Amino acid sequence: MYDVAIIGAGITGCSLAYELGKYNVKAIVIEKENDVSVGTTKANSAIVHGGYDPETGTLMAKYNVAGNERIKELCGKLDVPYKQIGALVCAFSEEEVKHVEALKERGIANGVPGLEVWDQAKVREEEPNISDEVVAALYSPTTGIVSPWELAIALAETAATNGVEFMLNAEVTNITKAGDVYTVETPAGNVEAKYICNAAGVYADKVNEYVCKKSFTILPNKGEYYLLDKSQGSLVNHVIFQCPNEKGKGVLVSPTVHGNLIVGPDSQPSAADDLSTTTEGLNFVRTTALKSVPTINYRESIRNFAGVRARTAVHDFFIFEDKEQKGFFNISGMASPGLTSAPAIAVDLVKMLGESGLELVEKENVVDTRKVNRFKHMSHEERAALIKENPLYGKIICRCETVTEGEIVDALHRPIVPTSIDGIKRRCNAGMGRCQGGFCGPRVQEIIARELNMPLEDVYQDRVGTVIITGETKEGGAK
Numbered sequence: 001m002y003d004v005a006i007i008g009a010g011i012t013g014c015s016l017a018y019e020l021g022k023y024n025v026k027a028i029v030i031e032k033e034n035d036v037s038v039g040t041t042k043a044n045s046a047i048v049h050g051g052y053d054p055e056t057g058t059l060m061a062k063y064n065v066a067g068n069e070r071i072k073e074l075c076g077k078l079d080v081p082y083k084q085i086g087a088l089v090c091a092f093s094e095e096e097v098k099h100v101e102a103l104k105e106r107g108i109a110n111g112v113p114g115l116e117v118w119d120q121a122k123v124r125e126e127e128p129n130i131s132d133e134v135v136a137a138l139y140s141p142t143t144g145i146v147s148p149w150e151l152a153i154a155l156a157e158t159a160a161t162n163g164v165e166f167m168l169n170a171e172v173t174n175i176t177k178a179g180d181v182y183t184v185e186t187p188a189g190n191v192e193a194k195y196i197c198n199a200a201g202v203y204a205d206k207v208n209e210y211v212c213k214k215s216f217t218i219l220p221n222k223g224e225y226y227l228l229d230k231s232q233g234s235l236v237n238h239v240i241f242q243c244p245n246e247k248g249k250g251v252l253v254s255p256t257v258h259g260n261l262i263v264g265p266d267s268q269p270s271a272a273d274d275l276s277t278t279t280e281g282l283n284f285v286r287t288t289a290l291k292s293v294p295t296i297n298y299r300e301s302i303r304n305f306a307g308v309r310a311r312t313a314v315h316d317f318f319i320f321e322d323k324e325q326k327g328f329f330n331i332s333g334m335a336s337p338g339l340t341s342a343p344a345i346a347v348d349l350v351k352m353l354g355e356s357g358l359e360l361v362e363k364e365n366v367v368d369t370r371k372v373n374r375f376k377h378m379s380h381e382e383r384a385a386l387i388k389e390n391p392l393y394g395k396i397i398c399r400c401e402t403v404t405e406g407e408i409v410d411a412l413h414r415p416i417v418p419t420s421i422d423g424i425k426r427r428c429n430a431g432m433g434r435c436q437g438g439f440c441g442p443r444v445q446e447i448i449a450r451e452l453n454m455p456l457e458d459v460y461q462d463r464v465g466t467v468i469i470t471g472e473t474k475e476g477g478a479k
Contacts, residue, residue, distance in 0.1 A: 001026075001181070001192050001193070001194070002026050002027060002028050002165075002191060002192065002193040002194070003025045003026045003027060003193065003194055003195060003358060004020060004025060004026075004027040004028075004193060004194070004195045004196075004197060004353065004358065005027070005028050005029075005030055005182070005184055005191050005193035005195070005196050005197070006020075006027065006028070006029045006030065006197045006199055007030050007172055007184070007196065007197065007198050007199060007200050007207055008029075008030075008031065008039075008198070008199035008200040008201055008203075008204075009029050009030075009031035009033075009035075009036035009037070009038075009152070009156060009166065009168075010036075010037060010039050010040060010041040010152060010199065010201050010334075011037070011041045011148060011151065011152045011155075011338070011339055011342045011343075012199040012201075012331050012334055012338065012342045012345065012346070013029055013031070013036075013197075013199035014029070014036055014037070014152040014153075014155040014156040014159065015152075015155055015342040015343045015345070015346035016197055016199065016331070016345075016346040016349055016350070017029050017155065017156060017159035017164045017166075018155040018156075018158055018159045018343075018346065019346045019347055019349070019350045020159070020164060020350060021158065021159040021160075021161075021162030021163060021164045021366070022162065022362060022363060022366050022368075023350070023360050023361060023362055023363060024359075024361045024362075024363055025358065025359075025360070026163075027159075027163075027164045027165070028164070028165040028166070028167055028191060028193070029156070029159075029164065029165070029166045029167065030167045030170050030172060030184060030186060030191060031166065031167065031168050031169075031170065032169070032170060032171035032172070033168065033169070033463055033464075034168050034169050034419055034420060034423075034460070034463060034464050035168065035416070035418055035419070035420065035423045035426075036152055036153060036156045036166070036168075036416055037148070037149040037152035037153055037156075037426060038462070038463060039201050039202070039308075040201055040202065040307050040308060040309060040310065040334075040338075041148050041149055041152050041339070042148070042149045042307075042426065043225075043275070043305055043306065043307025043308075044148060044223075044307050044309075044336075044339060045223075045225075045252060045254070045262065045264065045265065045336075046145055046146055046147065046148050046254075046256060046257070046262065046339075047087075047143065047144070047145060047146075047239055047252070047254065047339070047340070048067075048068055048071050048072075048082070048084075048143060048144035048145065048146050048339070048340050049064055049068065049087075049143060049336070049337040049340045050064075050065075050068060050087060050107065050112050050115075050140035050141075050142045050143040051064035051065035051068055051107060051110050051111070051112045051142075051337070051340075052089075052103050052104065052106055052107025052110065052112050052115060052138065052140055053103065053106075053107075053244055053249060053337070054110065054316075054337065055106070055315070055316075056106055056109045056110055058315070058316045058317075059316050059317040059319055059341075060315070060316050060317060060337060060341065061110045063317065063337075063340075063341035063344045063345050063348075064110070064337040064340050064341050065110055065111045065112060066341075066344035066347075067337070067340040067341040067342065067343050067344035067345070068142055068143075068144070068340055070343040070344045070347070071144070071146060071151070071340060071343055072084065072144065074151065074154075074155070074343055075146060075151065077368060077369050077370070078151075078154035078155070078158060078369065078370045079154070079369075079370050079371050079372045080146065080147060080150050080151045080154050081146065081147040081150060081257035081258065082144060082145070082146045082147075082257060083144060083145050083146075083255075083257055084141075084142065084143070084144040085143070085144060085145055085237065085238055085239065085255065086139060086140060086141045086142075086143050086238045086239070087139070087140045087143035087238055087239035087240075087241060088118070088123065088126075088127065088130075088137040088138065088139055088140075088238050088239070088240055088241065089103060089137055089138040089140070089241045089242070089243060089244075090123070090130070090131075090134045090136075090137045090240065090241065090242055090243070090292055091134065091135055091136045091137060091138075091243060092131075092133050092134060092135065092242075092243075092291070093135065094135070096135075096136075096243045097117075097135060097136045099243045100117055100136060100137065100138040100243065101117055101138075103138050103244075104116075104117055104138055107138075107140070112140065112142065113141070113142060114139075114140075114141040114142060115138065115139065115140055115141075116138075116139045116141075117136060117137070117138055117139070118136060118137050118138075118139050119135075119136055120134065120135050120136060123136065123137045126237065126238070127236055127237060127238065127240070129235050129236060129293055129294075129295050130236070130240065130292065130293060131291060131292055131293065131294055133291070134292070139238075143238075143239055145239065145254060145255065145256060145257050146257060146339075147256075147257050147258070148339050149426040150426065150427070153416065153426060153427060154370055155343075156415075156416050157370065157414055157415045157416050158367060158368070158370055160415035160416055161367045161415050162363070162366055162367055166416060167186070167188060167189075167191065168188075169187075169188055169464060170186035170187065170188035170189070171186060171187065172184055172185070172186055172200070172207055172210070173185050173186060173187070174210055175196065175207070175210035175211040176210075176211065177211055177325065180194060180326075180327065181193070181194060182194070182195075182196050182211065182327065182328070184196070194327055194358070195327045195328075195329065195353055195356070195358055196211075196327065196328045196329065197329045197331060197349065197353075198328070198329065198330045198331065198332060199331045199332075199334075200332075201310050201334065202218055202220045202272040202308055202309075202310045203218070203272060204216075204218055204310060204318075204330065204331075204332035204333075205217050205218045205332070206218075208322075208328075208330055208332070211325055211328060212322045212324065212325050212328055213324065215318070215322070215330075216312050216314070216318050216330075216332060216333060217312060217313065218272070218310050218311070218312060218332070218333070219269065219311045219312060219313065220269070220270050220271060220272045220274070220308045220309070220310065220311070221267055221268065221269060221270060221308065221309045221311045221335070222265075222266075222267075222268050222269075222270035222274055222275075222281075222306050222307070222308050222309075223264060223265025223266055223267055223268075223306060223307055223308075223309065224264055224265055224266050224277050224278065224281040224282055224285055224304065224305070224306045225262060225263065225264030225265050225285065225304065225305050225306065225307075226262070226263040226264060226282065226285060226286070226289075226298065226301050226303075226304055227256075227260055227261075227262055227263075227301065227302055227303040227304070227305065228260055228261040228262075228263065228296070228297070228298070228300045228301050228302065229260065229261075229300040229301075229302050229434055230258075230259045230260055230433075230434075231297075231300050232260070232261040232296065232297060232300050233255050233256070233259040233260050233261050234255070235253075235255075235261055235293060235295065235296065236253055236254065236255065236261075236293060237255070238254075239252055239253075239254040239255075240252060240253040240254065240292050240293060242288070242291065242292055249336060250288070251263070251264060251265065251266065251284075251285055251288040251289050251292075252264070252289075253289050253292055253293045253296065258401075258429065258432060260302075261296070263285060263286075263289045263296065264285045264289075265285065265306075265307070266281045266284045266285050266288075268281065270308055271308075272308060273308070274306070274308065275305070275306045275307070275308065276306060277304045277305065277306050281306075282304060286298060302433075302434055302436055303436055309335045309336065309338075310332065310333060310334050310335055310338070311333065311335040312332075312333040312335075314333070316333065317331070317332070317333050317334060317338070317341070317345070318330050318331075318332040318333045319331050319332075319345060319348075319349070321352060321356055326356065327356060327357075329349065329352065329353070329356075331345060331349060372410075373386065373393070373406070373407060373410060374407070375393060375402060375403065375404045375406070375407060376401060376402040376403070376429075386406070390406050392404065392405040392406035392409055393405070393406035393407070394406075397430060397440050397443050397444060397447070398428075398429070398430035398431060398432075398433065398437075398439070398440040398444075399433075399435075399439060399440070400432070400433020400434050400435055400439070400440075401429045401430060401431075401432050401433045403428050403429055403430040403440070405447060407428045407430075408424055408428055408430060408444060408447050408448075409447065409451055411424055411427040411428050412424075412447070412448065412451045412452060413451070414427075417452070418448075419448065419452065419454070419459065419460070420448075420459065420460045420461060420462050420463075420466070421437065421441055421444050421445055421448070421459065421460070421461050421462070421468070422461060422462035423462070424444050424448065425437070430444055431444065445459045445468065456469055457469040457470070457471070
């Protein structure tokens with residue numbers, strides 16, 4: 001019997017697991033995929049939003065601003081890539097100047113610090129490659145960039161270190177309630193818990209309706225992106241937005257924490273599992289972004305991808321305990337700024353659980369820091385010392401990103417064990433470079449099979465079923 005079962009191991013579920021790990025609470029995270037951060041958390045713009053966009057008085061406004069500060073703190077403690085580079089919301093007409101001035105006033109009302117409206121000269125001074133048609137811009141200094149999957153993984157690993165359990169490959173197929181106990185049914189086994197926290201992303205409405213009356217509907221919305229090579233990573237210094245509209249924050253151009261340039265997304269209704277990219281969608285992203293930054297060299301694109309966002313008809317989060325099913329909590333509708341908001345929401349969710357009757361006794365010895373060896377960013381002296389301690393750090397596996405065998409082996413023996421090539425990619429960056437794993441992929445696959453003592457053909461690219469090896473094509477040697 002568990003005290004709390006969290007459904008979903010994206011940024012929301014992992015943030016809550018991290019916070020619950022600080023208490024003497026028996027908690028488990030139930031995830032349908034073979035790893036954490038496999039859904040929307042791995043496929044988004046990777047922006048830590050400032051908080052000027054949400055309507056004042058909404059949960060989005062409240063948690064965006066609080067989450068902005070919280071993420072900065074967490075990334076420092078848990079050794080997650082993060083940079084506070086600021087954002088510019090560009091105006092291309094006098095009408096749009098009025099819009100950015102209104103965004104400034106809204107941001108001030110939301111508690112966002114340091115907002116300024118820059119004139120054309122200041123914008124050009126700070127962003128030489130921006131379009132000449134930009135006449136002004138809102139500057140948001142607290143906006144940042146982050147590695148969202150690495151943040152979720154760090155939160156999950158720390159939670160696991162503090163005793164929270166993770167149940168992977170366990171898609172929820174039903175939830176029942178008898179008395180004060182919920183039973184969560186999955187193919188991997190059933191889980192009994194006193195409290196349920198629904199953080200199932202694009203499937204949150206389905207999970208809610210297993211045991212509660214319909215109270216919201218998820219409207220999946222797909223966004224497509226370009227990821228460009230590091231040769232384009234310094235093209236802009238800030239996150240560059242156009243004025244937001246009814247479809248969202250629009251197409252952005254931004255550096256990433258790994259040194260690339262990300263461009264996107266568009267906005268289109270989709271199925272919850274539709275991760276396809278389209279000529280139409282990518283052409284829209286391409287032409288729209290060129291309005292902001294005309295010199296983007298799309299020949300340097302190394303990958304296109306899509307992510308699906310959990311939108312609802314109400315432009316706000318759904319964070320509540322069900323009125324009829326006591327102990328069932330929803331954390332749903334986590335569209336942008338969901339990534340930024342999740343760590344702050346988790347803090348309040350723990351309080352809400354306590355108010356609902358969960359006994360919250362703080363643990364005496366809580367692990368609240370984490371350190372990851374990143375060979376690429378070490379000095380020569382640090383590298384030499386590490387290789388002397390562990391020779392596997394002297395073997396470069398991913399040439400594009402300078403990732404060593406030592407880093408990969410370390411990742412395979414951390415609390416949440418990756419079993420796929422992309423699982424290693426999310427932890428070490430192997431395969432993130434220009435060749436996108438063309439060189440290192442087979443070697444990473446071999447290391448996973450060796451370290452986890454599993455057949456090579458059972459090592460997937462990512463999700464279960466993304467088969468790489470189907471069998472042998474030839475058998476050599478004399479019979």
